[in-house]
Amino acid sequence: MLYPKIGIRPIIDGRWGGVREGLEAQTMGMAHNAAKLISETLRYPDGKPVECVVGCTTIGGGAEAAKVADQFSRESIVATLSVTPCWCYGTETFDMDPHTIKAVWGFNGTERPGAVYLAAVMAAHAQRGLPAFSIYGHDVQEAGDPTIPADVKEKILRFARCAVAVGWMKNKSYVNLGGVAMGIAGSFCDANVLQKYFGIRAEWVDLTEIVRRITLKIYDPDEYELALGWVKKHCKEGFDCNAGKNLPEVITRSKVIPAEQDWEFITKMTMIMRDILYGNPKLDEMGWHEEALGKNAVAGGFQGQRNWTDWLPNADFSEAIMASTFDWNGTKAPTPFATENDTCNGVAMMLGTLVTQTAPCFHDVRTYWSPEACERVTGMKPTGVAANGFIHLINSGATALDGSGACRDAQNKPCMKPFWEMKDEDVNACLNATDWCRANYEYFRGGGFSSHFRCRAEMPVTMLRYNIVDGIGPVLQIAEGFTADLPDQIHNTIDQRTDRTWPTTWFCPRLTGRGAFTDVYSVMANWGANHGVTVYGHVGADLITLASMLRIPVTMHNVPEEKVYRPHAWASFGTEDSQSADYAACKQYGPLYR
Numbered sequence: 001m002l003y004p005k006i007g008i009r010p011i012i013d014g015r016w017g018g019v020r021e022g023l024e025a026q027t028m029g030m031a032h033n034a035a036k037l038i039s040e041t042l043r044y045p046d047g048k049p050v051e052c053v054v055g056c057t058t059i060g061g062g063a064e065a066a067k068v069a070d071q072f073s074r075e076s077i078v079a080t081l082s083v084t085p086c087w088c089y090g091t092e093t094f095d096m097d098p099h100t101i102k103a104v105w106g107f108n109g110t111e112r113p114g115a116v117y118l119a120a121v122m123a124a125h126a127q128r129g130l131p132a133f134s135i136y137g138h139d140v141q142e143a144g145d146p147t148i149p150a151d152v153k154e155k156i157l158r159f160a161r162c163a164v165a166v167g168w169m170k171n172k173s174y175v176n177l178g179g180v181a182m183g184i185a186g187s188f189c190d191a192n193v194l195q196k197y198f199g200i201r202a203e204w205v206d207l208t209e210i211v212r213r214i215t216l217k218i219y220d221p222d223e224y225e226l227a228l229g230w231v232k233k234h235c236k237e238g239f240d241c242n243a244g245k246n247l248p249e250v251i252t253r254s255k256v257i258p259a260e261q262d263w264e265f266i267t268k269m270t271m272i273m274r275d276i277l278y279g280n281p282k283l284d285e286m287g288w289h290e291e292a293l294g295k296n297a298v299a300g301g302f303q304g305q306r307n308w309t310d311w312l313p314n315a316d317f318s319e320a321i322m323a324s325t326f327d328w329n330g331t332k333a334p335t336p337f338a339t340e341n342d343t344c345n346g347v348a349m350m351l352g353t354l355v356t357q358t359a360p361c362f363h364d365v366r367t368y369w370s371p372e373a374c375e376r377v378t379g380m381k382p383t384g385v386a387a388n389g390f391i392h393l394i395n396s397g398a399t400a401l402d403g404s405g406a407c408r409d410a411q412n413k414p415c416m417k418p419f420w421e422m423k424d425e426d427v428n429a430c431l432n433a434t435d436w437c438r439a440n441y442e443y444f445r446g447g448g449f450s451s452h453f454r455c456r457a458e459m460p461v462t463m464l465r466y467n468i469v470d471g472i473g474p475v476l477q478i479a480e481g482f483t484a485d486l487p488d489q490i491h492n493t494i495d496q497r498t499d500r501t502w503p504t505t506w507f508c509p510r511l512t513g514r515g516a517f518t519d520v521y522s523v524m525a526n527w528g529a530n531h532g533v534t535v536y537g538h539v540g541a542d543l544i545t546l547a548s549m550l551r552i553p554v555t556m557h558n559v560p561e562e563k564v565y566r567p568h569a570w571a572s573f574g575t576e577d578s579q580s581a582d583y584a585a586c587k588q589y590g591p592l593y594r
Contacts, residue, residue, distance in 0.1 A: 002076040003044060003048070003050075003051055003076060004076060004077075004078035004079075004163070004164055004166070004167020004168055004170070005050075005051045005052060005053050005075055005076055005077050005078065005167075006035075006038055006050065006051075006052045006053070006077070006078070006079050006080070006081060006160050006163065006164070007052070007053050007055070007068075007072045007075065007077040007079070007080040007081070007100070008031045008032075008034055008035050008052055008053065008054045008055060008080070008081050008083065009031075009055050009059055009065075009068055009080050009081065009082040009083070009095060010027045010028050010030065010031040010054070010055050010057075010058045010059060010082075010083060010084070011027070011058070011059050011060075011082050011083065011084035011088045011093045011104075011117070012024065012027045012058040012059065012060045012084065012086065012088060013060065013086045013087055013088055013089075013112075014060030014061045014088070014089055014092070014093075015060075020058075020060060023058075023085065023086055023112070024058060026085050026143075026144070027058050027083070027084060027085060027086075028054075028058060029146055030083040030084070030085060030105070030107065030146075031054045031055065031083050032054060033146060033148055034052075034081055034083055034105065034148070034156060035052035035053075035054050037148060037153060037156060037157070038050055038052050038156065038157065038160045039051065039052055041157055042157065042160055042161055042164065043357065043418070043420070044164065044168065045168060045333050045353070045354065045357055046333055047333070047418070047419065047420040050160065050164055053071070053072065053075045053077060055068040055071065055072075056068060056071050059082075059088075059093050060088070060089070060093065061089060061092045061093065062092045062093075064093075065092065065093055065094075065095075069095075069097060072097075072100075076167075077100060078100065078101060078163050078164065078166060078167030078170070079100055079101035079102065079103070079159070079160070079163030079164075079166075079167070080095045080097075080100050080101075080102055080103070081103045081104075081105060081135075081156065081159065081160070082094070082095060082102070082103070082104045082105070082121075083104075083105045083107075084104075084105070084106055084107065084114050084117055084118075085107035085109060085112055085114050085143070086107075086112035086113070086114055086117065087112060087113045087114070087116055087117050088117045088121075090117065090120040090121045090123075090124045091121075091124045091128075093121075094121050094124050094125065094130075095130075095132075096128065096130060098130065101159075101163045101166060101549050102125065102130065102131070102132035102133065103132060103133035103134075103135055103155075103156075103159045104118055104121055104122070104125075104132055104133070104134060104135065105118075105135040105136075105152065105156065106118025106119075106134075106135070106136055107137075107141065108136055108137040108138075108139065108140050108141055109140060109141050109142065109143050109145075111143040112143065115136060118134060118135075118136055122134050122568045122569075125567075125568070125569065126568070126569040126572060129589070131567035131568070131569040131570070131585075131589060132567055132568060132569075133155070133159050133545075133565065133566075133567050133568065134568040135152055135155045135156060135159070136152075137149045137151055137152045138151050155565060158541065158542055158545050158565055159545065159565075161355060161542060162355065162542060162545045162546040162549055163549065164354075165351070165354035165355055165546055166199075166546070166549050166550065166592070168298070168354060169198055169199065169200055169298045169350065169354065170198070170199035170200070171199060171200075171201070171296075172200055172201070172296050172297060172298035173200060173201045173202070173203045173295045173296050173297050173298065174189065174194055174200050174201070174202055174203065174297070174298065174299050174300060174301075174343065174346065174347070174350075175203045175205060175276065175277050175295045175297045175299075175300035175301075176189050176202070176203065176204045176205065176300065176301060176303075176341055176343065177205050177207060177209075177210070177273065177276070177300060177301065177302045177303060177341065178205075178206070178207045178302060178303025178304070178307065178308065178341055179204075179303055179341065180303070180341065181303050181304060181305045181306070181340035181341055181342075182305050182306060182340070184340060184342060184530070186342055186344045186345065186467065186528075186529035186530065186531060187301075187338075187340055187341050187342040187343055187344070187345075188343060188344070188468075189202055189204075189341075189343035190343075190468060193468060193473065193474055193591075194347075195593065196591035196592075196593050196594050197473075197474055197550050197551065197552060197591045197592060197593070198347070198550065198592075198593075199592070199593045200298065201296075203295050203297075205276055205295070207303065207307065207308050209276065210269050210272050210273070210276075211312075213272045213275075213291070214265070214268050214269065214272065218272070218275075218283065218286075218288050218291055219268055219271050219272055219275065219283075220271070220280065220282040220283070220286075223271060223282070223328075223329075224267065224268060224271060226328055226329075227267050227270070227271060227327075227328040228263065228264060228267045229328075230327075230328035231263055231266075231267055231328070232263065234431045235263075235317075235431070235434075235436050235449075236435050236436065237435065237436050237437070237438070237449070238435030238436055238437040238452050238501070239435075239437045239438075239452070239500055239501060240437065240438045241437065241438065241440050241499075241500060241501055242438060242440065242441050245441075247441055247442070250445075251441050251442065251445050254310055254311050254445035254446065255311070255441070255445060255446055255447055256311055256312065256446070257312060257313055257446065257447065259438075259447055262313050262447050262448060262449065263449075265312070265313050266313050266315075266317050266318065266448060266449065269313075269315065269318055270315075270317060270318040270321060270322070273300075273302065273315070273318050273322065273337075274322065274335070275291065275294060276294060276295060277294060277295055277297035277300050277335065278294045278295075278296075278297060279291075279292055279293045279294025279295075279296075280292055280294070297335075298336070298350060299335070299336035299337065299338075299346050299347065299349060299350040300335070300336075300337050300338070300346065301337060301338030301339070301340070301341035301342060301343055301345075301346045302315045302318065302319060302337070302338070302339070302340075302341055303340065303341040304339070304340055304341070305340060305443075305444075308446070309439075309443075309444045309445065309446050309448070310445050310446060311445060311446045312446040313439075313444075313446050313447045313448035313449075314396075314439050314444045314446065314447070314448030314449075314450075315398070315448070316339075316396060316398045316439065316448055316449060316450045316451060317436065317448065317449050317450075317451065318337075319337050319338075319339050319362070319398035320398050320399060320400060320401060320451040321401075322334075322335040322337040323335060323336065323337050323349070323359055323360055323361070323362065323398075323399075323400035324359055324400045324401045324402055324430070325358070325359050325400075325402055325417065325418070325419040325422050326401075326419070326422060326427045326430075331419040331420070331422045331427065332419055333357075333419055334353055334358070334359040334360065334400060334402075334419065336349030336350040336352075336353050336360050337349070338362060339362050339395060339396060339398040339531075340396075340531075342362075342529075342531050344465070344466050344467055344468065344529065344531075345362060345465065345466070345529075345531040345532070345533055347466045348360075348464050348465050348466040348476075348532070348533040349362065349533050351464065351466065351476075351543060351546060352462070352464055352533050352534075352535035352539070352543070353535065354546075355535075355539050355542040355543060355546060356418075356535045356536055356537055356539055356542075357418040357419075358402065358416040358417060358418055358535055358536040358537075359400035359401075359402035359403065359416060359535075359536075360400065360533050360534075360535055361393075361399045361400050361402070361403035361505070361533065361534045361535070362395055362398055362399055362400075362531065362533060363393035363394065363395050363399065363463075363505065363531065363532050363533065363534065364393065364394050364395050364396070364530060364531060365391060365393060365524065365527050365529075365530060365531065365532045366391075366392045366393065366394045366498065367391070367392040367498075368389065368390075368391050368392075368520060368521055368523075368524035368525075369382075369389055369390055369391070369392065369494065370389045370520075370521065371387065371388065371389050374389070374390075374490060374494070377493060377494065377497075378489055378490045378493040378494065379489065380487060380489050380490050382484070382486065382490060384458075384484065385458060385481075385482045385484050385508045386484040386486060386506065386508050388508070388511060388519060388520050389508075389519070389520040389521065390484055390486075390506045390507060390508045390520065391506075391507045391508075391509070391520065391523070391524055392494065392498075392504065392506065392507075393463075393504070393505040393506070393507050393532070393534065394498060394499070394502050394503065394504050394505070395502055395503060396443075396450060396499070396502055398450070398451065399451060399453075399503045399505075401430040401431065401433070401434050401451060401453070402416045402417075402430060402536075403416070403453075403455060403503065403505060403534070404429075404430055404433040404434060404453040404454075404455055404456075404457075404503070405433075405455045405456060405457025405459050405483060406426075406429035406430045406432070406433040406456075406457075407422070407426040407429060407430065408426070408429070414456075414457030414458070414459050415457075415459060415536065416459070416535075416536035417536075433453050433456075434451050434452065434453045434503075435452050435453075436449035436450065436451060436452065437449065437450050437452045437500070437501035437502075438450075438501070439501070440499065440501060450501045450502055450503075451503055452500075452501055452502060452503055453503045453504075454491065454495070454503070454504050455483050455485070455503075455504065455505040455506070456485050457483055457485060458482055458483060458484060458485050459482065459483045459536065460480070460481075460482055460536070460537050460538050461480075461481060461482065461483055461507070461534040461535065461536060461537070461538075462478060462479070462480045462481075462534065462535055462537065462538055462539045462540050462543070463478075463479045463480075463481065463507060463509070463532050463533065463534045464476065464477060464478050464479070464532065464533050464534075464535070464543060465477045465527065465528055465529060465531065465532045465533065466552075467528040467529060467555075469528075472553070472583075473552075473591075474552045475528070475552065475553055475554070475555040476543065476547045476552050476553070476554050476555065477526075477527065477528055477532075477554070477555055477556050477557075478540045478543050478544065478554060478556065478557040478558070478559065479509045479510075479517070479523055479540075479556070479557070479558060480509070480510050480538040480539075480540045480557075480558055480559065481507055481508050481509035481510050481558075482507075482508050482510070483505055483506060483507060483508075483534075484506040484507070484508050485506075486506050491504070491506075505534065507534065508520070509523045509558065510558050511558070512558050515556065516556040517556070517558045526556055528555070540557050540558065540559035540563075541559050541563040541564065541565060543557075544557060544559060544564055544565065544566065545565045545566065548566040548567060548570065548582070548585075548586075549592065550591070550592050551585075551586045551589050551590060551591050551592055552586060553579075553582045553583040553586045554579070554582060555579075561578070564578065566582065566585075567585075569585065570582060570585045573585045573588070
């Protein structure tokens with residue numbers, strides 16, 4: 001595949017006769033140091049280090065700018081980082097390619113006015129409608145200092161991380177397996193929005209395709225035996241809520257796959273879903289050439305309810321394993337894969353995974369519990385991170401197993417990891433923390449199993465949701481916070497008031513005392529839909545930067561203002577009300593691929 005790369009443009013004062021010659025080594029040194037920082041720190045979703053391409057020459061004017069642009073045109077460059085220690089010629093040296101995302105690092109030194117060039121070129125970018133990110137260190141450095149200050153590193157890495165995310169999703173597909181579940185408007189897939197804002201192709205696959213592939217055995221039989229053996233060994237069955245019920249005939253007649261054959265069917269459909277999204281060369285060897293190609297997916301979703309689940313096993317296992325960092329073949333990149341084919345939540349899963357490279361956890365944003373309501377129902381008031389109340393995140397059995405919080409970092413604290421850091425003990429811990437409860441036949445007549453766990457960890461997480469609003473377009477919601485490990489008396493009492501077969505996470509947003517983060521109730525009240533996603537860590541700043549690259553305004557967030565990083569031109573839309581400026585700038589510039 002073509003990996004999206006970061007192009008490093010070394011910008012220099014074009015005056016020969018003592019000026020340019022004395023700056024060549026320093027300028028190229030800045031470029032190579034920036035490239036080294038990016039490649040040694042960041043990875044693509046498949047684990048490979050991010051690639052940078054340093055310009056073949058320093059750029060002192062239009063001719064050299066064109067030479068480097070020609071070089072980059074053959075290198076799959078998604079974004080450029082221009083670096084300079086000095087004054088340079090603004091519009092003669094800037095990146096004027098409308099298809100690259102841009103940033104400029106101007107060295108903060110007194111000997112040569114790199115900051116002056118930075119300011120001048122930011123004005124050029126703003127005037128020409130080519131917004132760029134400004135990078136300028138807080139403290140003055142000595143002219144010969146080759147180090148990259150911490151604040152500059154943070155901005156370079158945030159810019160590069162988010163630009164690579166933009167490049168990774170471009171020209172890939174969002175694969176809808178089925179249609180919209182149960183009239184959930186948030187699940188709607190808007191092909192125009194996906195194309196114009198993300199560069200993503202929308203694909204639809206009728207659910208009969210899964211039945212066809214199972215019937216005609218269009219899957220790798222050897223892998224199926226491996227997968228089924230792994231499932232039977234590691235996926236222990238849990239609570240059966242159907243036991244002892246006298247179910248009506250409309251339900252009992254509807255289950256066409258016998259309960260004892262559920263795992264066989266579910267394992268096959270999981271493999272088939274993956275093959276539909278990504279392809280499988282084994283199918284080519286079997287003579288299924290078209291099926292072997294897959295859909296070049298970056299994300300997807302499965303409709304499930306009701307046309308499928310009214311008579312066939314649900315996809316809770318499939319959705320949970322697809323989104324996890326492992327399966328029967330070992331560790332793997334997680335797939336953003338939405339329950340109920342909620343495409344908007346699938347997009348949120350994709351965005352969260354691309355900036356964290358950890359598993360995305362799909363949730364119903366179910367219930368806000370105030371401290372008073374919690375005490376009234378359970379006899380205990382919550383404390384610690386949950387002292388101001390909490391939100392019950394629960395889902396119909398399809399949350400990634402990494403969300404159990406069973407992994408441990410080097411300090412033995414609960415965490416979630418990129419797949420390349422997952423060890424056997426991490427995988428086993430997630431599996432042991434999860435049991436698989438039989439689906440409630442009253443909801444899922446076809447049966448199936450739900451991933452059931454209790455997140456027993458206090459971890460930093462970011463909850464996000466992507467919505468589409470008539471008259472505005474796409475917007476993003478962000479809430480940084482923590483998962484809570486509530487006492488058994490609270491957890492058991494509240495958790496058993498709803499479906500006992502589903503995984504539970506208690507979420508406590510970080511409060512600011514104003515706006516949507518005045519209190520926990522305000523977060524719940526301002527959430528835009530019934531679903532949300534959590535990813536590991538406090539990554540709201542990365543999501544804000546990524547949203548600005550895509551021209552998507554952020555409707556609510558609790559990220560400290562000093563961490564908010566958007567293109568420099570956003571300040572020209574207003575500095576007192578940054579949210580209004582964000583909306584105005586996104587509207588003015590329009591979608592990235594319009």
